[in-house]
Amino acid sequence: MKRKSFIGIILSIVMCFCLSGCSFFGNTIEIGQSSEAIIAEEPTADPEDASSMTYEKAVVHAMEKLEHMTLEEKVGQLFVVNLEQIDRKNGSFFEWKKCTKRMIKNLGKYKPGGVILFSRNIANRKQTTNLISNLQINSNLPLLITVDEEGGDVSRIASNDKMQTTKFPTMETIGREKDSEYVYDMGSTIGSEIKELGFNVDFAPVADVKTSVLNKEIGSRSFGDDSDKVAELTSAFVKGLQSQNISATLKHFPGQGSSLGDTHIESVNIDSSITALRKTDFVPFEAGIEAGADFVMVSHISVSKVTETSQPASMSRLIMQTILREELGFKGVIVTDAMDMAPIVQNYTAGEAALKAIEGGADIVLMPADFFSTYKYLLEKVDEGKLTEERINESVLRILTVKYQRGIIEP
Numbered sequence: 001m002k003r004k005s006f007i008g009i010i011l012s013i014v015m016c017f018c019l020s021g022c023s024f025f026g027n028t029i030e031i032g033q034s035s036e037a038i039i040a041e042e043p044t045a046d047p048e049d050a051s052s053m054t055y056e057k058a059v060v061h062a063m064e065k066l067e068h069m070t071l072e073e074k075v076g077q078l079f080v081v082n083l084e085q086i087d088r089k090n091g092s093f094f095e096w097k098k099c100t101k102r103m104i105k106n107l108g109k110y111k112p113g114g115v116i117l118f119s120r121n122i123a124n125r126k127q128t129t130n131l132i133s134n135l136q137i138n139s140n141l142p143l144l145i146t147v148d149e150e151g152g153d154v155s156r157i158a159s160n161d162k163m164q165t166t167k168f169p170t171m172e173t174i175g176r177e178k179d180s181e182y183v184y185d186m187g188s189t190i191g192s193e194i195k196e197l198g199f200n201v202d203f204a205p206v207a208d209v210k211t212s213v214l215n216k217e218i219g220s221r222s223f224g225d226d227s228d229k230v231a232e233l234t235s236a237f238v239k240g241l242q243s244q245n246i247s248a249t250l251k252h253f254p255g256q257g258s259s260l261g262d263t264h265i266e267s268v269n270i271d272s273s274i275t276a277l278r279k280t281d282f283v284p285f286e287a288g289i290e291a292g293a294d295f296v297m298v299s300h301i302s303v304s305k306v307t308e309t310s311q312p313a314s315m316s317r318l319i320m321q322t323i324l325r326e327e328l329g330f331k332g333v334i335v336t337d338a339m340d341m342a343p344i345v346q347n348y349t350a351g352e353a354a355l356k357a358i359e360g361g362a363d364i365v366l367m368p369a370d371f372f373s374t375y376k377y378l379l380e381k382v383d384e385g386k387l388t389e390e391r392i393n394e395s396v397l398r399i400l401t402v403k404y405q406r407g408i409i410e411p
Contacts, residue, residue, distance in 0.1 A: 062400035076111030099134035114144025132198030175223035187240025231287035251297035255281025320361030351377030
């Protein structure tokens with residue numbers, strides 16, 4: 001089926017669903033950008049914050065936008081990258097705190113869907129707002145500006161006193177001592193404070209149930225070992241965060257609270273059956289999905305008892321499509337965990353990993369080991385007929401829908 005006829009049919013279906021009050025794909029936004037590269041001396045004044053657009057209207061705007069995008073623009077939307085990936089002059093972990101000319105050039109050439117900032121990119125409020133403003137000004141489509149701001153130990157912003165944002169206890173402490181009202185207020189506060197700086201996506205909350213005291217990777221980042229309690233607090237965090245029009249992200253699906261290893265440094269398999277996952281690990285994710293979370297982040301753990309392979313969950317169609325989408329009913333954006341982590345780089349090239357993730361059902365590839373080569377690799381696979389533009393359209397539609405619904409793109 002040709003691209004335009006495919007999009008036309010889907011748009012007609014979406015219009016029917018919207019008129020009948022039913023739901024369809026995902027969430028998005030759009031803004032006309034100047035073709036000239038601009039660096040702002042000061043962040044431009046933000047327009048009055050718009051309340052989130054209805055899901056149905058966002059889908060319609062997303063479909064209209066998608067119809068006029070080139071294949072290259074669409075492939076770019078599939079990536080969220082760190083700043084070192086768009087200016088590689090100083091290595092993989094350089095502390096970029098300004099939008100450089102090379103970043104501007106590569107934003108225009110590769111058109112990534114978003115960027116992620118780390119503590120090394122965040123010095124003070126003025127610097128951060130200037131950096132984000134300049135990145136947005138020089139992107140052809142408004143970017144997802146993402147950060148890991150969980151509260152507790154993983155707080156890229158609040159850990160810096162110069163940012164003057166609220167510090168919260170660890171999730172482990174909150175799970176023991178606080179209630180859902182406190183967690184809703186925490187999510188709302190984090191959302192409000194990072195929104196002032198220009199962020200629009202928080203890679204939080206952690207929805208893992210920490211069932212193993214030996215767990216290294218999750219540690220104090222989980223609300224605890226009681227799946228119902230974790231579910232209640234996860235839901236509250238999502239609702240609080242998204243009340244500020246900041247997208248929430250449930251992580252790390254399918255749940256790695258029982259793992260004994262750390263996917264940052266090694267491949268990890270969890271010894272859980274599908275029955276155990278449904279009884280415990282899925283419970284907070286179901287609650288977060290019910291609360292309306294825009295994103296789910298999929299881990300690189302493998303679940304061999306379920307998939308009968310050592311394939312990472314971030315590449316598994318069974319995990320992402322059959323379980324997360326069909327069984328749990330998630331319609332939003334699936335993002336991989338960082339693709340420069342050990343289970344990926346030790347076993348796959350950057351291009352192979354991205355292709356397998358997208359084929360498995362992921363919408364966004366987070367931090368591939370080499371963004372430029374991976375972008376080109378996906379375009380080559382489309383030319384070879386190994387990746388269809390229709391499959392790419394599915395993911396870009398979900399991404400654009402979030403961007404419209406959260407006001408990142410204005411219709």
